[in-house]
Amino acid sequence: MTMNRRLFMGTSAAALTTLAAPALLADGHGKPRVIVIGGGSGGATAARYIAKDNKGAVDVTLIEPSRTYYTCYFSNLYLGGFKEMDDLGHTYGTLASKYGVNVVHDWAIDVDRDAKTVSLAGGASLPYDKLILSPGIDFVDGAVEGWSVAAQNAMPHAYKAGSQTELLKAQIMAMPEGGTFAMVAPPNPYRCPPGPYERVSMVAHMLKANNPTAKIIVADPKPKFSKMALFQEGWADHYSGMIDWIGPDFGGGNVSVDPAAMTINIDGEETSVDVCNVIPAMKAGRIADMAGVTDGNWAPVNAADMSSKADEDVYVLGDASQQGDMPKSGFSANSQAKVCANAVRGALTGSKVFPAKFSNTCWSLIGTDDGVKVGATYEATDEKIAKVDGFISATGEDSATRKATYEESEGWYAGITADMFS
Amino acid sequence: MQAKALLPLAVAAFMVAGAGHAQDSDAVAAGEKVFGKCKSCHQIGAGATDRVGPHLNGLFGRPAGAHEGYRYSKSMERAGVDGLVWTAETLDAYIENPKSLVSKTRMNFRGLKSGADRANLLAYLRSFSDNPANIPEAEPTAKGIDHDLDPAILALEGDPEYGEYLSSECTACHQADGSADGIPSVTGWPIDDFVVAMHAYKDKLRPHPVMQMMAARLGDEEIAALAAYFKDLE
Numbered sequence: 001m002t003m004n005r006r007l008f009m010g011t012s013a014a015a016l017t018t019l020a021a022p023a024l025l026a027d028g029h030g031k032p033r034v035i036v037i038g039g040g041s042g043g044a045t046a047a048r049y050i051a052k053d054n055k056g057a058v059d060v061t062l063i064e065p066s067r068t069y070y071t072c073y074f075s076n077l078y079l080g081g082f083k084e085m086d087d088l089g090h091t092y093g094t095l096a097s098k099y100g101v102n103v104v105h106d107w108a109i110d111v112d113r114d115a116k117t118v119s120l121a122g123g124a125s126l127p128y129d130k131l132i133l134s135p136g137i138d139f140v141d142g143a144v145e146g147w148s149v150a151a152q153n154a155m156p157h158a159y160k161a162g163s164q165t166e167l168l169k170a171q172i173m174a175m176p177e178g179g180t181f182a183m184v185a186p187p188n189p190y191r192c193p194p195g196p197y198e199r200v201s202m203v204a205h206m207l208k209a210n211n212p213t214a215k216i217i218v219a220d221p222k223p224k225f226s227k228m229a230l231f232q233e234g235w236a237d238h239y240s241g242m243i244d245w246i247g248p249d250f251g252g253g254n255v256s257v258d259p260a261a262m263t264i265n266i267d268g269e270e271t272s273v274d275v276c277n278v279i280p281a282m283k284a285g286r287i288a289d290m291a292g293v294t295d296g297n298w299a300p301v302n303a304a305d306m307s308s309k310a311d312e313d314v315y316v317l318g319d320a321s322q323q324g325d326m327p328k329s330g331f332s333a334n335s336q337a338k339v340c341a342n343a344v345r346g347a348l349t350g351s352k353v354f355p356a357k358f359s360n361t362c363w364s365l366i367g368t369d370d371g372v373k374v375g376a377t378y379e380a381t382d383e384k385i386a387k388v389d390g391f392i393s394a395t396g397e398d399s400a401t402r403k404a405t406y407e408e409s410e411g412w413y414a415g416i417t418a419d420m421f422s
Numbered sequence: 423m424q425a426k427a428l429l430p431l432a433v434a435a436f437m438v439a440g441a442g443h444a445q446d447s448d449a450v451a452a453g454e455k456v457f458g459k460c461k462s463c464h465q466i467g468a469g470a471t472d473r474v475g476p477h478l479n480g481l482f483g484r485p486a487g488a489h490e491g492y493r494y495s496k497s498m499e500r501a502g503v504d505g506l507v508w509t510a511e512t513l514d515a516y517i518e519n520p521k522s523l524v525s526k527t528r529m530n531f532r533g534l535k536s537g538a539d540r541a542n543l544l545a546y547l548r549s550f551s552d553n554p555a556n557i558p559e560a561e562p563t564a565k566g567i568d569h570d571l572d573p574a575i576l577a578l579e580g581d582p583e584y585g586e587y588l589s590s591e592c593t594a595c596h597q598a599d600g601s602a603d604g605i606p607s608v609t610g611w612p613i614d615d616f617v618v619a620m621h622a623y624k625d626k627l628r629p630h631p632v633m634q635m636m637a638a639r640l641g642d643e644e645i646a647a648l649a650a651y652f653k654d655l656e
């Protein structure tokens with residue numbers, strides 16, 4: 001069955017054929033059951049598309065501890081004063097009322113792939129035919145010397161949006177005049193490649209208005225980063241003299257912090273700082289590990305349908321997956337979820353399965369009305385999700401173009417969140 | 423330019439530009455006749471002002487929707503911001519089928535199908551642009567090239583179910599309920615307009631980089647499927 005499907009999906013000419021004998025998968029228990037763990041960008045999209053397109057033929061359960069999902073996208077704009085926290089919150093009511101998704105606000109604490117069950121912190125054990133994991137990221141223990149999740153109040157990561165983001169903003173607003181904001185940037189691969197640098201831009205924007213003699217230090221283990229030329233041009237234009245980016249050549253990769261003393265040590269040199277945003281190295285959300293579908297830090301998947309390389313009935317979406325060339329972004333997670341939903345639906349109900357197509361575009365805001373973007377399209381190969389074609393905003397673009405790009409990002413935000421939650 | 427230099431200064435001052443290259447003069451003359459179709463809305467030459475449409479002096483090299491004082495459609499303004507500049511090639515495509523380039527243009531003109539008519543008209547329009555010598559020559563193929571879509575492509579019946587699957591790539595940005603702010607609506611379009619517009623992105627006549635990239639890998643059938651699906655939304 002799986003072999004046939006894979007073969008079949010590899011040939012786009014056969015795209016319109018219907019699968020045979022799918023009812024097998026629901027053996028004996030009526031409607032086929034899908035469990036989605038994680039109601040973020042990937043999980044909410046997958047649950048919505050499977051439920052929407054099946055019109056009740058499949059039971060979809062979404063497990064997500066939070067009642068409100070705060071998007072990381074645009075959370076930097078909140079730091080910069082361009083958005084309110086409320087603009088970033090999305091709830092699950094529509095998924096339940098309009099599409100019949102069974103939304104369970106709880107943590108998944110274990111997966112038994114032999115018994116095909118998921119255990120919840122609240123004690124329940126739920127059976128599945130197909131399991132979709134989209135748990136996002138957790139941090140690698142000991143990635144930044146001196147930092148642990150226990151220290152995230154003193155030195156927030158703000159790389160999962162919500163209270164962490166609010167905390168970081170409060171700390172920025174409370175900085176003394178002429179104070180220092182430090183960021184420890186993460187090594188590759190990590191969620192949202194331009195994210196740390198958009199954040200630096202937004203913090204600089206905030207400080208320029210409220211605390212113009214303040215300084216920003218960025219310690220970075222990477223010699224190059226996403227949209228680097230665009231950010232550096234923008235920093236020189238808008239925030240000249242404020243931002244000190246320290247790459248690995250100058251010791252940016254050799255960092256430790258002391259959250260109690262509020263100091264950062266870069267290549268042997270200790271500096272007292274007022275705010276320290278530590279963004280550690282990342283790995284797949286812990287439940288992926290517990291489900292036994294990770295290899296190292298991430299969960300390898302088949303590009304054609306996002307199924308785990310370890311288990312054909314488990315799919316991994318978004319940041320947690322190791323899929324190939326796509327960046328870890330909300331746009332990517334949403335794109336992967338739609339390919340996965342189509343494949344899961346086909347496997348469970350025999351609906352048409354169309355060939356996989358993926359795309360991504362990431363917008364970043366550098367200053368007021370100064371938006372830039374980078375994007376690409378991808379296809380599934382046997383080996384991985386492979387990049388087909390891409391583009392990036394040019395340096396030196398005129399202000400009308402940059403403004404239009406920013407406005408477009410607002411349109412994208414409205415569009416993609418509707419595609420997940422409404 | 424040579425022609426202009428020969429004119430007495432006082433006369434030249436009233437002209438927006440010279441009459442173009444000597445070798446093009448036949449084309450310019452023929453183009454003036456073709457311009458008869460445009461005259462009810464557009465003026466050109468000395469003393470031209472905006473009427474129903476903007477005056478057309480200095481058109482070449484100007485970004486779309488950028489002539490100050492004239493109120494363009496939103497669609498035309500957006501095309502300009504996206505990077506549409508009037509050149510021989512883009513004008514040729516626009517005059518052939520205005521909606522291929524600017525979906526909701528207010529220019530109510532069905533288009534000039536004859537490539538020769540368009541080439542002549544462009545030669546005429548070009549003679550009223552500043553500094554015609556600095557205007558890049560059209561690509562040889564742009565003269566009278568047929569931008570019109572193969573009727574076989576327009577005749578393709580799209581499969582709306584396939585379109586629905588493909589549309590999930592579009593709805594990452596374009597809202598399925600048709601609301602538009604920052605990103606235009608794609609629902610409820612007449613099928614032909616949708617197909618023509620997508621092919622204009624695919625052929626890189628329409629400028630937007632994301633759309634060019636997305637359209638580049640859509641086949642004729644996929645575009646037809648999307649058109650069929652989006653037509654009936656809302």
Ligand SMILES: Cc1cc2nc3c(=O)[nH]c(=O)nc-3n(C[C@H](O)[C@H](O)[C@H](O)COP(=O)(O)OP(=O)(O)OC[C@H]3O[C@@H](n4cnc5c(N)ncnc54)[C@H](O)[C@@H]3O)c2cc1C
Pocket residue numbers: 037038039040041042043063064065066069071072073074075076106107108109134135136137158159160191192195196199285286287317318319320328329330331332333361362363
């Ligand atoms: C500052 C910043 C800016 C960004 N900007 C952009 C941008 O502009 N554009 C863009 O496309 N992307 C952006 N991103 C990236 C984007 O947020 C992520 O890539 C995307 O959210 C990944 O989706 P996901 O489904 O993998 O994980 P998430 O969206 O993080 O969802 C994971 C969900 O799983 C839940 N969960 C985890 N473990 C369990 C468990 N055991 N049981 C139940 N539920 C669980 C979590 O509560 C969470 O809700 C940005 C990220 C950051 C940090």
